[in-house]
Amino acid sequence: MLVPHAWAQDTVVIRLQGRADSLLRAWRDAQAIANVADSLERERATAGRDTIAVGHLRIIANRSPLPLRQAAERAWPAIDSLYGSAAADLIQYPYIIRAIDPDTTVRRSVYHVGLEVPWDLDLRWTTTLLLANVPVPPLDRPLADWLGAPLRPSLDPADERRTVYLQLVTAPSQAVRACFLGVLARCADVLALGDTSGLLERWYPSPPERRALVNESFGDFFNHGANAQAFQACLALSDAACTGLLRTLPVGTLPRPLAYAARATIVREAVRLGGRDSYRRLLESNAQIGERLAAAAGVGMDSLVGAWRNAIMRARPTAVALPWWAVGAAFGWLAFFGACGMRSSRWRL
Structure with a gap:
């Protein structure tokens, strides 16, 4: 009784294998035809150019x-x-x-x-x-997903670093502020260079941050259906409700504390430190993002993050120095408008 059953299974496997081989041959034929068509189109487009x-x-x-x-x-x-x-x-x-x-x-x-x-x-x-x-x-999928946008050469990397400096100063995030103050571990966290588990607590460590995130970024999403009660509890200062709601978000949905420019600048810093072959090393590695960047740079991850932060801090926008006469002009205009205001009937007894 077992022999016919085994024979039937073998027959099905052989039949499926034959179909798979047939599909593979068809795909290869289609690929070859597409390559020929692309070659002919390129030849037509470049003729006489x-x-x-x-x-x-x-x-x-x-x-x-x-x-x-x-x-x-x-x-x-x-x-x-x-x-x-x-x-x-x-x-x-x-x-x-x-x-x-x-x-x-x-x-x-x-x-x-x-x-x-x-x-x-x-x-x-x-x-x-x-x-x-x-x-x-194109970049491999993990690196492209981490960056969030294509990596392109820049004519003005200094301007990109100034943009990141302003992000460090203005981002409403304790982790980003800690990075600005020199805590390299927090810099690695907000750049998502290491272990990606527990990013919610590392990116947004305080209850007010998580509550603001729920209310401002996902208010319309959470304030209906099965999540409405938890949303109202979150607004009523229940951090457990806020955290629970944020944990239900799909992977990759949690807003990053720093924008694309921050990640692009640390890639550029790694490439700068690593020399002529650093970009090749970056693409050839399959490790975590931080390890890939460190390998490309040829230094440890802490050294890379420190070099990146130093470059960002050096890009601080310069303060505008006003000439001496500008102060006098400002006071002159204040006096003029003050006199005009005192002449108004609203100020007369």
């Missing part, structure tokens, strides 16, 4: 007033400083740019590869276009 070479950048474009060479000369140092030795791979992946007349109404052929941009862009916007579309492979 000029090639601009700056560093390891290659730009294939039609002739136009677009300042591509000047933009590439501005963009290349920023690209090279971020990607290091990995920037050499860009020679194999050229930009394909089609500059078009923005005012024409004539129909034109459609290409399915490259970028189509108006040819009246100025140098600044053309440079931004190149930086925002560097043809590098």
Whole structure:
């Protein structure tokens, strides 16, 4: 009785294996056809175009007033400083740019590869276009999810660091303030560099912070249905209710204490410390984010976080010094408006 049953099971397994093999062959055939189609489309899009070479950048474009060479000369140092030795791979992946007349109404052929941009862009916007579309492979999923946005070269990293400094000063978070004051463990917490368990208590350690988070960020979400009673209890200063509600949020929904710029700047700091091969090491590692960044930088995580914080603190915006005559002018205007106010009938007895 067992033999026919086993034979039937083997038959089903063989049949399913055959279907899986058939699907795999079909997928490979479709992939090969797609590659051929993509190759033909790229050849059609690049035929008769000029090639601009700056560093390891290659730009294939039609002739136009677009300042591509000047933009590439501005963009290349920023690209090279971020990607290091990995920037050499860009020679194999050229930009394909089609500059078009923005005012024409004539129909034109459609290409399915490259970028189509108006040819009246100025140098600044053309440079931004190149930086925002560097043809590098996408980041792996864990690194991309942690960053929250694509990592792109920057023409003004100092401005990005100033933005992070203002975040450290103004963020309504005890953990962020502790980072600002020099507690590196809190910096690692708010950047989510280490263990991601218990982030709620580490990001928002005080009951008022958690209550404000429930009320201001998720009030509409929690104030109905089965959560309405717990929401009202939270507003009535029950920290257990607030914490319980926040724990029901899906993974990745909890607002981060610091915005994208903070995470981007520590990646740039790791790449700067680690030298030309640091970006490659960052991509090759499968460890936790903090360990990956430390390996890319070639230093311990505490040293990396400390270097990042020092760079942010040095980016503090400079105070504006008023000239001596500005103070006198201010008092003069105050006296003038005061005199005008005293002449008003409202101030007369």
